Amino acid sequence: MGQQVCTGALTKCTFGVAPAALMVLPISRTMTGAPAANIMDGKPMVNVLPFGMCQSMANPMVAAASAAAMGALVPMPCIPMTMAPWVPGAPTVLIGNMPALNNSSKLMCMWGGVIGINMAGQFTVMVP
Numbered sequence: 001m002g003q004q005v006c007t008g009a010l011t012k013c014t015f016g017v018a019p020a021a022l023m024v025l026p027i028s029r030t031m032t033g034a035p036a037a038n039i040m041d042g043k044p045m046v047n048v049l050p051f052g053m054c055q056s057m058a059n060p061m062v063a064a065a066s067a068a069a070m071g072a073l074v075p076m077p078c079i080p081m082t083m084a085p086w087v088p089g090a091p092t093v094l095i096g097n098m099p100a101l102n103n104s105s106k107l108m109c110m111w112g113g114v115i116g117i118n119m120a121g122q123f124t125v126m127v128p
Contacts, residue, residue: 008121
């Protein structure tokens, strides 16, 4: 069983250089000590904050800066571009009529990064 993810969870992108905290708005009114997350809590700059600098060549800012530097990789500020919900979540546990978010779920960024959960934000509530 996985851990229920809540606000304050630490997330990490495969192309980011630093972890970021997950922000969960208290819309569903379900608490695990802090607002509990569901699979729809993946909106960029609302729920998913920047991961420092981005190193993905699929990111247009990184590609442009790297081209200007004669092809040497030049990381640029991270601006997450997530369009789909977290997958797979915990389909048997609903929070706000959506599957709960557990610590094994992943979120895809349009720039090629895979966002994962390093620390769930709490250690007592488990979900399948």
